[in-house]
Amino acid sequence: MQVQNALRDICRGTNEIIALDYIETLVKRFYETGERFVVKAGFDPTAPDLHLGHTVLLQKLATLQKHGGFVKFLIGDFTARIGDPTGKNETRKPLSEEEVRINAQTYRDQVFKILDSNLTEICFNSFWLNNLGSAGMIELTSKFSVARMLERDDFTKRYKAGKPISLVEFIYPLLQGYDSVVLQSDIELGGNDQKFNLLMGRTLQKAYGIKKEQSVLLMPLLEGLDGVQKMSKSLGNYVGIVEAPKEMYAKLLSISDELMWKYYELLSTKNLDEIEEIKRGVKEGSFHPKHAKEVLALEIVERYHGERASKEAKESFDQVFSQNEIPSDIPSFVFKEGEWVCAILKECQMSSSTSQARRDIQSGGFRINQEKVLDIDLKMQKGEYIFQIGKRKFSKIIIKD
Template identity: 65%
Template sequence: MLQEALREIQRGTAEIIDNERIEKLLKAYFDEGKTYTVKAGFDPTAPDLHLGHTVLLQKLALFQKYGAKVQFLIGDFTAQIGDPSGKSATRKTLSAIEIEENARSYKEQIFKILDPLKTEVVFNSEWINLLGASGMLSLTTTFNVARMLERDDFDKRYKSGVSISISEFIYPLLQGYDSVHLKSDIEIGGTDQKFNLLMGRHLQRAYEIGKEQSVLMMPILEGLDGVQKMSKSLNNYIGVVDEPNDMFAKLLSISDELMWRYYELLSTKTLDEIAVLKNGVADGSMHPKSVKEDLALEITARFHSKESARAAKDEFDKIHSNNQLPSEIDEYSCDGKIWIAKALVDCKLAPSTSQARRDIKQGAVKINQEKVNDEQLQLESGEYVLQVGKRKFAKLKVI
């Protein structure tokens, strides 16, 4: 049982520091029922999480399965500074109201994955506000500027003459101090957080709390394009609050190669179960599309329900396999004839007329399920079903 647990915990990880301690914690749980703590910090910089964030949540849920109490830390204080990790400029700070609203949204979303009975939601303002000027000054003495500048993003900015605020130097110290206050046994985060995660080990040692946390780093999940990291700004993300139909369709749009990455980092199937699927696709006994559908059903059901996931599949099949229209389509109207590109913008199918024209040139636009080639087309009075790509539809009534 211990080796199986270690294998699943190590699954998909980019790097683990002090794996021996993790093994000891697991052994104590299996032998004596002793629990331990696993911390993960999230700065509430946006109201909604996407599947990239859930890579960490899935790992936390796995630790809960093997005896851990999760410390889900919402960095309401540190969010006011902004995490400088990987940034080429000082980040914009958030207002207290924005932070509070985003934190509330996070709390609503995480329990679709985590067990609330094994999760402690904490806010780092609770102890950082108590540090005071004296405590903050004492914290800054635990690390020197030379070592801070060893951090890759700081080093690049310093050498290129780009501004680095003193508050950004404070950020890693505060994240590390979270581990001192919480006395965390393990902290997990993305590979871009390595410097901050190691700071927790350093400060636990400096403050002599009697332990040094293990660090487990997960890779950054690629977005729908399979190249860049999943990000709202890049519009290659799947949000955990996406509607079931959108979530299911987006998951089916990923490449067959990327599908295995998503299985490894997002699915609750075991490594052995995934290996069976891989072998089935390789020897031709399983079709990649059906395997991908199973993944899409699993993830959609996780954030909605099995019934919603099944309905999303039926709707997808209706549109794409049977060439039928969606059951629900947004409706719009306009007075007088309208240019097709403007119609696509007004119906929220394209962000601009220039993009609409590019979509037409690429053959992505249909009217009443017939492809449109004329980017100067004028729509006269009548009713039309407009479509861009495979997932965007609108009904337009020209009066």
């Protein structure tokens, strides 16, 4: 029963698992002997901050740690300087050494909010890939054919469309697979868009005579706050794990009722029976959907900021939105008289650009001192104002001579 409960925990929210029987063997051995197994997850340090989309994998790693996994948290500092399309239509821009160093440190600082540091080793693939050498690289490329490489979906599309594919891009999945050879991983985790690369690890472990073929566990990509696109900082639909508690809480309450259940499944530490009980309560009418979202938001904010901060975030939200009051701790900005309203919104980071500011105003979502404003050409005069976009963005604007 213990092993079956563990497998239920491990399978939760997954898109696909390849070689589940091997995972069952590993978990059973752990509970019988205490012997741990190696779990690999690779992260290219391409983003300076983690958001909840990244934590889907991290929380699955934490689950595996609970059931016998020792995590090899692989920072692809070598492969990040090559670039990988990863389902995109063009080559990803390689990172500089300095960018990789800074972003890698951010991972170090943030991942242990979720993972057990005693059961985690941070690895950098430059440690072995820098020393692979010409002979090693030629041997590696001999393990896989071009025909097999073109089976990868994004390569196939680009090849048929006559778009260029560099040889470096062919080498990337080989290097990722070689990481599994070096680390001798038993399980590798990744997003469902990484299936080809993760299967490469199984292929190369066999080709290099490693006496194991890793299981592959594929996780879904988490939709952002819009419920359509995957969570992404560039799309502005993300919840960062180092965001202010009040902002994080408000964002989580803005998700749709339908998307809430996916967030529960992939982000909550509540077990499936507890989630099912909440779901049943919502369906039967004894548990309001808004309250279900509040429970989830409180849990997530508490995980990254502590219990006190999560309670304060809820109190602030209730004050602003239930009583329609303006929060007391909004940021202040000073501008010169005659400043264009759209430029102010951009400068205060209430809108991502002046074009977005125009759209925010034209949609009716912009208020000054709680009065709706629709004039996109407005120039501000001397005085103090409260700018508001939507229900949660506020700034105090001071206009001077």
